[in-house]
Amino acid sequence: MGTSVCNILYQIHPKQPLVNGTARSSYSCYCRGLTGRRLRVLSPRRTCYQLATVAAIVEEVHKLESGREKPRFRWVEVGSDITEMQKQAISQLPPKMTKRCKAVMKQIICFLPQNGHLSDMLAAWVRIMKPKRADWLSVLKHLRILDHPLYIEVAEAALVERTFEASTRDYTKIIHYYGKQNQLEDAERILLSMRERGFACDQITLTTMIHIYSKADELNLAKQTFEELKLLEEPLDRRSYDAMIMAFVRAGMPEEGENILKEMDEKDIYAGSEVYKALLRAYSMASNAEGAQRVFDAIQLAAIPPDDKLCGLLINAYLMAGQSQKAQIAFDNMRRAGLEPSDKCIALVLSAYEKENRLNAALELLIDLEKEKLMVGKEASEVLAAWLKRLGVVEEVELVLREYAVKEASG
Numbered sequence: 001m002g003t004s005v006c007n008i009l010y011q012i013h014p015k016q017p018l019v020n021g022t023a024r025s026s027y028s029c030y031c032r033g034l035t036g037r038r039l040r041v042l043s044p045r046r047t048c049y050q051l052a053t054v055a056a057i058v059e060e061v062h063k064l065e066s067g068r069e070k071p072r073f074r075w076v077e078v079g080s081d082i083t084e085m086q087k088q089a090i091s092q093l094p095p096k097m098t099k100r101c102k103a104v105m106k107q108i109i110c111f112l113p114q115n116g117h118l119s120d121m122l123a124a125w126v127r128i129m130k131p132k133r134a135d136w137l138s139v140l141k142h143l144r145i146l147d148h149p150l151y152i153e154v155a156e157a158a159l160v161e162r163t164f165e166a167s168t169r170d171y172t173k174i175i176h177y178y179g180k181q182n183q184l185e186d187a188e189r190i191l192l193s194m195r196e197r198g199f200a201c202d203q204i205t206l207t208t209m210i211h212i213y214s215k216a217d218e219l220n221l222a223k224q225t226f227e228e229l230k231l232l233e234e235p236l237d238r239r240s241y242d243a244m245i246m247a248f249v250r251a252g253m254p255e256e257g258e259n260i261l262k263e264m265d266e267k268d269i270y271a272g273s274e275v276y277k278a279l280l281r282a283y284s285m286a287s288n289a290e291g292a293q294r295v296f297d298a299i300q301l302a303a304i305p306p307d308d309k310l311c312g313l314l315i316n317a318y319l320m321a322g323q324s325q326k327a328q329i330a331f332d333n334m335r336r337a338g339l340e341p342s343d344k345c346i347a348l349v350l351s352a353y354e355k356e357n358r359l360n361a362a363l364e365l366l367i368d369l370e371k372e373k374l375m376v377g378k379e380a381s382e383v384l385a386a387w388l389k390r391l392g393v394v395e396e397v398e399l400v401l402r403e404y405a406v407k408e409a410s411g
Contacts, residue, residue, distance in 0.1 A: 038372045040056060054078060078106040086110050094142065100129040101138050106152055108143070117152060119157050126163055136164045152177060159193070168194070172205045179212035187212050203232060207240045214247035222247040238264075242275045254282035261298060269300040284317040289326065292317035308334070308342040315348045324352040341369075343377030350383045359391070 053175070062242035078090070089109045093102055102124045105351040113120060125131065136158050143151040155174050158164040171194040178187040183228050191209065195201070206229045226244045228234060241264050248257035259278055261271060276299045283291035299306060311334040318327035330351040334341060341349075348371070362384070366376060388394045 009342050010134060016057040022374070043363070073108075075121075075128055078110050089146070097138060097142070098135060100125075100131055101142075103129065103137060104131075105142065108139075108148070108154065108332075118153050120160070121318045121348060122154065122157050126161055131163055136161070143332045156190070164330050166197075166199075168202055168205060168240075171199060172202075172208055175205065176208050179208060182215060184212055184216045184218070192222070201228075203229060203234060203237065203240060206232075207243050210240070210247060214250050214329045216242065217250065219247055219251040219253075235267075238269050238271065240271065242272050245271060245275050248402065249278045249282050252282070254279050254286070257282075258291070258295065261295075265298075270304075271280065272300075273304050276302070276304065277310060279315070280317075280401075284313040284320070287317065287320040289317045289321035289323055306334075306337075306339070308339055308345055312342060312345045312348060315345060315352075319348055319352050319355075322355075324355045327352040340374065343379050347375060347382040347383045350380055351389070354387045359387075360395075 051289075082090075086109050090106055092103055097105070104122070106126070107121055108118075111121065115121075140151070140155055140158065143154060152174065155170075155177070159166045159170060159174070164170075171190055172192050175187045175194075178184075178190065180333050187209070190228060191201070191205070194205075206225050208220045209225050210229075213219070213225060222244065226240070226247075229240055241260055245257040245260050248254065248260070261279070264271060276295060280292055280295045280299070283289075284293060294309065296306070299310065311330065314329045315330045315334075318324070328349055330343060331341065331352075334345065346365075348364055349365070351357070353365070365385075370377065
């Protein structure tokens with residue numbers, strides 16, 4: 001049974017209708033010009049000859065299709081017929097920028113989608129001006145400074161250009177960019193492309209992916225990436241550990257994050273202050289006073305001086321756990337350490353006094369704070385006012401405070 005070359009082409013590209021077994025297109029004439037007879041499958045050698053002939057024909061067809069569907073970008077120098085905004089952007093190009101960089105920057109600034117594809121324009125730049133890696137980096141740096149909308153497209157296009165000489169770090173920068181934009185799928189796409197092109201993922205790349213998975217609530221993927229990190233020859237650094245702790249915190253699992261803290265302690269590695277604060281906040285909001293106290297102690301062991309915010313989180317943990325006395329003790333310890341309590345801390349300790357109906361102690365605290373020239377802010381005032389209103393003793397308290405102020409003035 002014979003098979004014509006045109007019919008084989010039709011099987012590969014069945015878009016053209018057949019008329020009497022022949023594709024109705026200009027390609028059919030082209031095919032008949034190359035071979036005037038029908039090919040028959042008679043032997044392996046004959047088959048190889050047929051396939052080679054068909055492959056050659058298909059390649060020529062693809063060249064014709066490519067030439068017709070994707071015309072070469074025509075490089076035209078930017079003229080005067082541009083907008084004022086474009087003129088302003090061009091005028092701000094660095095004076096020391098090379099001419100070839102300025103040339104492509106002008107094209108990017110004035111680029112319009114109807115004029116072709118951005119990748120074609122960049123390919124024309126490479127073909128005409130033969131940039132080096134330093135030129136690419138200069139262009140990308142300036143686009144990033146300008147926060148130009150085409151920055152990421154140019155950065156991605158550069159990855160596949162031989163003159164850019166892409167490295168692992170170039171891929172990581174793009175992954176990090178997509179991570180900041182919360183574009184998980186794009187970050188994973190670049191990671192996959194990086195692996196397919198033979199670039200090994202290093203600690204920085206995988207740590208970046210843990211951050212991205214953490215923000216996207218993909219804890220399992222973050223854990224898998226963390227395990228991949230451990231398989232690297234180099235030891236993990238603080239940033240990698242911090243990323244995994246934050247992933248557990250965001251997932252509502254501070255205990256797992258604290259376990260990593262213990263692993264870090266064994267290696268004399270201390271987490272960043274923001275990580276400690278996030279762990280403390282997680283325990284505080286969960287009314288886990290014991291966990292909050294453990295993290296607070298770990299902060300001091302890491303030689304990180306506690307501030308009013310950290311102390312406030314510890315006070316809140318005790319308050320929410322129903323341990324009002326320990327909340328008051330934490331507040332007193334804060335003051336003894338020489339830290340000035342914030343309005344939030346004062347409001348919390350007033351709430352602790354309220355739970356134990358210790359109005360006199362609360363008033364004594366306010367008087368002491370006034371002696372130290374610390375003014376009660378809005379939040380603490382609202383807590384006190386609501387408390388006094390429930391007790392129905394607003395006028396009596398105002399009278400006591402007024403008498404105390406007069407006594408202090410005369411003394």
